[in-house]
Amino acid sequence: MEHYLEIKHIDKFFGKKQILKDVSLEVNSGEVFGFLGPNGAGKSTTIKMIVGLLCIDRGEILVCGENIEKHFEKAMANIGAIVENPETYNGLSGMINLQMAARMRDGVTQERIDEVVELVGLTKRIHDKVKKYSLGMKQRLGLAQTLLHRPKVLILDEPTNGLDPAGIKQLRDILKHLAHEEGVAVIVSSHLMSEMELMCDRVGIISKGEILMVKTLEELKSVSRLNTVLFKYRLKDTEKAKEVFAGFEYADFVLCEQDRIEIRVPAEGMEDKLEQLNEALVKAGCGLLEISIPEERHLEDVFLELTGEGGEQIA
Amino acid sequence: MHKLVYNELIKILKSGKNFILIMILLLLSIVFSFAASAEWESESRWYSPGGSTHSLYYDQLKMELDMGLIDPEENPVRYARTRLFVDVFEKVKLQAGDDMTRLIWTDQVLKDTLLSSPNYQIAYYAETSPYGISNADDYRWRNNLYEMGEISEAPQVTPELKAKAQAGIEAAIQMVKEGAWRSYYEEQIKKLDDPEQIQYYQDMLAHDDIPNGGSSRDFQWRRILVEGDLRLRELARYRILNDIETYVSYIPEPSVLSLGMTVNLTDTPSEGVSEFWPRLARSLNALIVAALISVVMAAGSIAKEYSTGTIKFLLINPKKRMKIFWSKYIAVLFYSVCMTALCFVFCFLMTGFFAGGYDLNAVFIDVCRGEVHSSSPWLYIWVSMSDQIVSILISTTLAFTLSAVCRNNGVAVGVGIAAELVSQFLLVLGTRVLPVLTRAFPYANIKLTSIRYGAGILPYQSFTGALLNLAIYVGILLWIARDAFVRSEV
Secondary structure (H helix, E strand, O other), X not given: OOEEEEEEEEEEEEOOEEEEEEEEEEEEXXXXXXXXXXXXXXXXXXXXXXXXXXXXXXXXXXXXXXXXXXXXXXXXXXXXXXXXXXXOOOOOEHHHHHHHHHHOOOOOOHHHHHXXXXXXXXXXXXXXXXXXXXXXXXXXXXXXXXXXXXXXXXXXXXXXXXXXXXXXXXXXXXXXXXXXXXXXXXXXXXXXXXXXXXXXXXXXXXXXXXXXXXXXXXXXXXXXXXXXXXXXXXXXXXHHHHHHHHOOOOOEEXXXXXXXXXXXXXXXXXXXXXXXHHHHHHHHOOOEEEEOOOOOOOHHHHHXXXXXXXXXXXX | OHXXXXXXXXXXXXXXHHHHHHHHHHHHHHHHHHHHHHHHOOOOOOOOOOOOHHHHHHHHHHHHHHOOOOOOOOOHHHHHHHHHHHHHHHXXXXXXXXXXOEEEEOOHHHHHHHHHOOOOOOOEEEEXXXXXXXXXXXXXXXXXXXXXXXXXXOOOOOHHHHHHHHXXXXXXXXXXXXXXXXXXXXXXXHHOOXXXXXXXXXXXXXXXXXXXXXXXXXXXXXXXXXXXXXHHHHHHHHHHHHOOOOOOOOOOOHHHHOOOOOOOEOOOHHHOOOOHHXXXXXHHHHHHHHHHHHHHHHHHHHHHHXXXXXXXXXXXXXXXXXHHHHHHHHHHHHHHHHHHHHHHHHHHHHHHHHHOOOOXXXXXXXXXXXXXXXXXXXXXXXXXXXXXXXXXXXXXXHHHHHHHHHOOHHHHHHHHHHHXXXXXXXXXXXXXXXXXXXXXXHHHOOOHHHHHOOOOOOOOOOHHHHHXXXXXXXXXXXXXXXXXXXXXXX
């Protein structure tokens, strides 16, 4: 697997304030990389530095082995990007926008433009002025612009913004296809964790200008501060059940109301412990009605746990 | 690179604003063309189109004649000259056009007369105060001694007198260069009769009251000396007292004295003179609209990209920012040229429409420093347009620079338009207060044609100097703009 994008120890200052601290990342060909972080964490700053909109105060960024500062034109030829919003000339039609984008690159033919328009599903409206487009259509047009020259690195900032569910699925399929079939390195930043979960192969979490971790989705989900699993019980006699659970040290109460009890059980040796607990409940005659299957940990939980920024002030 | 320029042109040409601006240009071209024609057909049609000063002079002389103020017996030469002026004025409808150094007509007979015989010699005017805007400006006329005469009748100035005048002017220039203000006072004292005024200058001398830089008194003494005003007044007085025609002979180098000495002679349609070309020249005042449109577009060129966010789209392409910057500037200039050309075409068509025909075979007669030349009228139009084009270039570059530096469309449009509109006013103010510093002001140098003909509005102006000044300004502005654009963080 080849590193298409390498970010090596970059720092960024706005005035005296340090926005990025020693950020390093690698994105490989053929993967969809999710770039996560709360507002103001430095996601957009990092992306802007990758595409040369901001200068790099320290460190270096390589795109397909080319230094973005020293060989700007060569490096940028491999990148397709939407930064923050899809920026298009609203007074012009979608097609003219694409033709203008094509003129900025080498070797993009009219056939290629038509092909990309077809791919993003804009064929019917491509000759309308962009100001008549919905946000979702602008996203599609923005995506089309970035795909024209078959970039090796595709960077999309909040690409699902404004797309309808069908559009989101379509985008997901396109991105997965590009990564897995055509070997493109796709970098997606988003706040929609559920989306990222479905889309990404690997995620990096950034907070307050620092990369907290970079892991595959599977690795990330298994990471937990408490390392426990949550079980939900429905019982006839919750009082008696509470007494039973109190007898087991490892059973940790989370919730107890009417006919419901939620407990956390350590992930280690979970099955044996569950067996003991259930046996005890039945023996005590608590009237066990239901036990839920442990819920899978969502990316969102991990994200909030790691960044610790559920509703906090922006750093 | 050409693809980038093409992209920029698409952005400009396909924007909705462009259509509205071209419509405005069309509309105002019609208005200007119509106004140029309407003016012609008014009652005072042979008077100066720029104002009434020219006709006032005619009125004054006519009145002098009618009321018998000049006695032909007592003052035969003066009478003859006045008579001639009035006759010529009435006959060929003497007219000061936009550009006082030009005349146009197609009447072959009149032309031949002019070229072959000295009888209808062109009027000369010796300019006593060159601090006016050189084209179609009342100021110039008001301050001119306007002379007209038959050459055969005019006694020639003697070589001694000529040499004396020349030496006097050179001495005056030297005085200013050396800052010899005392000499100026002494000169004044020698010349004046009024004891009060003599006392005034004697006091100044006694108290070492040096004229300060920038004060009106300082301006006065330098002006009078540098421009040879003193000498000319003396000579003018001498001329009037002695009825001697001396003007042609002792006009020194124009760059020093900036003397104009030709007048527009244009006949009315009834006498077969082209009415199309002078009208067209006046219609071309509409070029100011082309200038404003260019400024508006230049101002938006970079600022709009920032305000709409499309700058990000533009900069994340594999093109160096420098290339993008130059493509924008080239596109803006190209657009300015197109607007100027379009304005010209509109004015050309509309003037022909209002004038009732296109007089394409007219001959352009250029009278300059006493010599008559004939050439193409296209040249005449080009000359009257070229200064305007230089002005457009400067204002457009200024707006473009502000667009890159401030990234604010409003500021760039505002300052660009203000520069185009207020510069002339500032210039006149500057020439009166600080003539030497004003020379460094780019708008003082845009009238390249006048400067080349030695009719610059400031002392010591030269064509190369003016060109260099403009080139330096454009260079500095573009350097600042390029730096701001290339370094900007988005």
